[in-house]
Amino acid sequence: MKQVYVWALATALATSCRKEDTPPPVDQPKMIYTDLQNRELKFQQAASIDLNHDELADIGFATWFIGDPIEQEDETLFFASSYEHSNVLINEANTAHPFNQGDTIPLNDPPGYNWYPVMQVEMALKNTPTIGQPYWEGAWKQVSHKYLAVQVVVANKRYNGWVELSFDTAGEKLILHKAAISTIAEKAVIAGK
Numbered sequence: 001m002k003q004v005y006v007w008a009l010a011t012a013l014a015t016s017c018r019k020e021d022t023p024p025p026v027d028q029p030k031m032i033y034t035d036l037q038n039r040e041l042k043f044q045q046a047a048s049i050d051l052n053h054d055e056l057a058d059i060g061f062a063t064w065f066i067g068d069p070i071e072q073e074d075e076t077l078f079f080a081s082s083y084e085h086s087n088v089l090i091n092e093a094n095t096a097h098p099f100n101q102g103d104t105i106p107l108n109d110p111p112g113y114n115w116y117p118v119m120q121v122e123m124a125l126k127n128t129p130t131i132g133q134p135y136w137e138g139a140w141k142q143v144s145h146k147y148l149a150v151q152v153v154v155a156n157k158r159y160n161g162w163v164e165l166s167f168d169t170a171g172e173k174l175i176l177h178k179a180a181i182s183t184i185a186e187k188a189v190i191a192g193k
Helices: 003-018
Strands: 031-041 047-049 057-070 073-082 086-089 114-117 120-130 135-138 144-155 158-169 172-181
Touching: 003 120, 031 047, 031 057, 031 158, 047 073, 057 172, 073 135, 144 172
Parallel strands: none
Antiparallel strands: 031 172, 047 057, 057 073, 073 120, 086 114, 086 144, 120 135, 144 158, 158 172
């Protein structure tokens, strides 16, 4: 019987001293959620979202038509825009990373990305050449239920949040599912929670 206790004690000590390589989980702060009711955004349509319900638009979505005579093609750009009091997380190519559900949206700039105010983020671009078939480009052109990271700045304090999006190239539309923003400043949040 003593051998069983010694073995149990040795096992408990060995497993309790193991170093974990994963970072500690983020404590999700209380969030304000907005149901966007799967709103579809097509060519020549726009939408804005008031994430924290203070009657100011925090993030906008729209399309542009661009005629390119040099490349001899027309382009339809789907994009998101932050405002003076909001930030989007983008890289040098002016692209936002599509976060997965459960990913941590950081408070500070992760490697290769920066939080920027008053910025246009290229989501997807349809190219229609004068010769040949139309084709799509962009990091968001085939996403299904991915998350765009957003920060809202109030009284010099940052509040992290997200917008859940999908893109349908066949239907040529961006789909806005839902959005959320933290009620507590200066906290990382988990996408989709």
